[in-house]
Amino acid sequence: MVRVDGRGDGNSLVRVRGLDKKYQRGSEEIHVLQGLNLDVDAGDFVAFMGPSGSGKTTLLNLLGGIDLPSAGSITVAGDEITHMSAAKLTQWRARHVGFIFQMYNLIPVLTAFQNVELPLLLTKLSTAERRQHVETALGIVGLMDRMHYYPRQLSGGQEQRVGIARAIVADPTFLLCDEPTGDLDRKSADEVMDLLARLVREHHKTVLLVTHDPVAAQRAQTVLHLEKGVLVEGQAAEVR
Amino acid sequence: MKYRHLIFANLLRKKIRTTLTLGSFAVALFLFGLLAVVRGAFNQGLEVAGANRLVVVNKVSIIQPLPISYLDKIARIPGVTLVTHANWFGGVYQDERNFFPQFAIEDQTYRQMFPEFIVPDDQWKAFIGDREGAIVGEDLVKRFHWKVGDRVPIKGTIFPGTWEFNIRGIYKGSRPQDDTTQFWFHYKYLEERQNLYRKGLVGWYTVRIDNPDNATRVAAAIDELFTNSPWETKTETEKAFAAGFVKQAGNIEFLLLSIGSVVFFTLLLVTGNTMAIAVRERMRELAVLKAVGFSDAFVLALVLGESLFLAAIGGGLGLALSKLFTLRGDPTGGMLPYFYLSPPAVILGLLAALAVGMVAGILPAWSAMRLRVVDALRRV
Numbered sequence: 275m276v277r278v279d280g281r282g283d284g285n286s287l288v289r290v291r292g293l294d295k296k297y298q299r300g301s302e303e304i305h306v307l308q309g310l311n312l313d314v315d316a317g318d319f320v321a322f323m324g325p326s327g328s329g330k331t332t333l334l335n336l337l338g339g340i341d342l343p344s345a346g347s348i349t350v351a352g353d354e355i356t357h358m359s360a361a362k363l364t365q366w367r368a369r370h371v372g373f374i375f376q377m378y379n380l381i382p383v384l385t386a387f388q389n390v391e392l393p394l395l396l397t398k399l400s401t402a403e404r405r406q407h408v409e410t411a412l413g414i415v416g417l418m419d420r421m422h423y424y425p426r427q428l429s430g431g432q433e434q435r436v437g438i439a440r441a442i443v444a445d446p447t448f449l450l451c452d453e454p455t456g457d458l459d460r461k462s463a464d465e466v467m468d469l470l471a472r473l474v475r476e477h478h479k480t481v482l483l484v485t486h487d488p489v490a491a492q493r494a495q496t497v498l499h500l501e502k503g504v505l506v507e508g509q510a511a512e513v514r
Numbered sequence: 515m516k517y518r519h520l521i522f523a524n525l526l527r528k529k530i531r532t533t534l535t536l537g538s539f540a541v542a543l544f545l546f547g548l549l550a551v552v553r554g555a556f557n558q559g560l561e562v563a564g565a566n567r568l569v570v571v572n573k574v575s576i577i578q579p580l581p582i583s584y585l586d587k588i589a590r591i592p593g594v595t596l597v598t599h600a601n602w603f604g605g606v607y608q609d610e611r612n613f614f615p616q617f618a619i620e621d622q623t624y625r626q627m628f629p630e631f632i633v634p635d636d637q638w639k640a641f642i643g644d645r646e647g648a649i650v651g652e653d654l655v656k657r658f659h660w661k662v663g664d665r666v667p668i669k670g671t672i673f674p675g676t677w678e679f680n681i682r683g684i685y686k687g688s689r690p691q692d693d694t695t696q697f698w699f700h701y702k703y704l705e706e707r708q709n710l711y712r713k714g715l716v717g718w719y720t721v722r723i724d725n726p727d728n729a730t731r732v733a734a735a736i737d738e739l740f741t742n743s744p745w746e747t748k749t750e751t752e753k754a755f756a757a758g759f760v761k762q763a764g765n766i767e768f769l770l771l772s773i774g775s776v777v778f779f780t781l782l783l784v785t786g787n788t789m790a791i792a793v794r795e796r797m798r799e800l801a802v803l804k805a806v807g808f809s810d811a812f813v814l815a816l817v818l819g820e821s822l823f824l825a826a827i828g829g830g831l832g833l834a835l836s837k838l839f840t841l842r843g844d845p846t847g848g849m850l851p852y853f854y855l856s857p858p859a860v861i862l863g864l865l866a867a868l869a870v871g872m873v874a875g876i877l878p879a880w881s882a883m884r885l886r887v888v889d890a891l892r893r894v
């Protein structure tokens with residue numbers, strides 16, 4: 275159940291209250307988010323839409339703990355992240371967040387396997403255990419046969435699937451996807467959205483997605499629009 | 515080390531750039547190695563100087579001789595336990611480029627005075643029994659492919675004529691820095707072929723004293739003994755004597771330090787620039803690492819690790835090359851008999867390379883550490 279009115283029951287996986295974000299551009303102060311509220315339950319698939327500059331990516335960055343709000347609070351799985359130190363926040367991200375980027379952001383000198391393995395290097399898993407986790411993640415995204423390929427040897431869709439495998443390999447609390455289909459053709463975009471939907475449906479992942487693409491947004495259970503710094507509810511759909 | 519592939523992969527990203535940077539380190543450390551060898555060659559006398567030995571030379575100049583009659587007088591001074599003498603022969607073997615030092619020595623005391631030079635007893639005995647006998651250093655033997663029993667002609671320059679010698683023994687040094695390029699023969703042989711006015715003269719005396727703490731007192735006593743004589747003396751410790759020789763060649767230390775400093779500073783700029791470019795190119799990747807949970811300290815260590823790895827491999831390569839170069843022996847034809855890259859110089863070189871790697875990497879690593887994930891991801 276997704277709510278934007280600040281009246282969630284307190285059991286939400288993600289709980290945002292009164293979130294403000296201001297930027298200073300020269301002498302001008304830009305108020306991107308203004309008192310934003312959000313409650314997302316575990317297993318939800320939420321798409322954020324809105325015009326360019328509306329603050330979608332900023333919201334995602336704040337939820338992922340890679341940016342700090344000007345005011346308000348964000349609580350994820352019981353952890354209030356807005357007052358965490360930078361070091362704590364880094365540890366928290368490693369445990370709870372899987373990022374999926376528009377430009378894939380794979381490390382070009384590492385193979386698909388090594389890229390997916392990156393988050394696991396922060397754990398105490400043995401080499402064999404890491405291998406098993408990576409193979410499982412690559413199996414979910416259907417790229418077992420490409421594990422030793424470098425990003426330059428993969429198509430855009432395949433690169434994004436490797437990015438998704440990297441995001442899920444450490445079994446994070448939720449996935450934050452910033453325009454994951456923005457750089458892909460329709461067919462590849464559909465494949466990526468199929469995969470995200472399957473992660474929600476079969477693996478009970480919580481996915482928060484920012485997109486400009488209405489077709490992609492329709493795959494989410496809930497579509498929220500960012501308007502004037504606050505979220506308003508859009509159309510809802512079954513996970514397809 | 516589960517992160518090593520991250521370092522290797524990044525270094526192999528731009529192979530030409532990595533190779534050139536490694537080459538810069540290798541060339542700089544090769545040069546460092548050679549400078550250390552030259553410094554060592556000049557300072558070799560200082561390193562091997564005995565703490566309990568004094569050198570007595572003519573006060574006017576080292577090329578002026580002293581009378582042999584001083585031997586007994588010096589030996590009687592309290593604190594003196596042994597006295598020997600030697601003459602510089604300055605001969606030429608086959609060609610003037612074949613330089614090596616030849617000394618006419620006092621055969622009863624010279625071996626005792628310099629125990630660091632090891633001569634087998636039977637060979638020394640054979641030397642003593644042959645007026646034309648000679649003892650030669652093992653490096654000299656290798657250089658000219660001599661062996662015991664060979665007859666060696668040397669053309670005198672200070673002492674005219676061609677002098678024939680029989681090689682009766684080969685000495686070794688007990689330490690790596692000992693000079694094993696010398697040629698010793700009997701003072702008596704030199705003396706018997708001298709004309710009358712050059713007889714009874716020696717080049718210098720070497721004096722062993724009972725206690726190094728007495729060096730100043732004994733040296734003063736020797737010089738005082740011969741004050742106002744026709745052959746006044748200048749006595750100093752063997753170390754001071756060797757240092758005086760080094761000074762005659764100019765301020766070698768300053769020269770080598772200057773060259774070394776310029777080389778390392780240039781290397782610092784080259785490596786610093788390389789690392790700065792390498793980090794700037796990878797801002798997004800470093801931001802992604804941070805986003806997935808790698809700490810600021812890890813990113814700092816990753817960049818520094820790359821810089822230090824370059825320094826260690828390039829520096830090690832350069833030092834290995836300079837070591838190989840020295841193994842071929844003195845390339846100057848005998849001017850630098852102690853042509854040896856010592857282990858402390860290798861360690862110093864490696865530490866210097868790592869210091870350059872550290873300094874060159876610290877600014878890019880710091881900027882990578884301070885990188886804000888959001889800003890870096892926003893860049894296209």
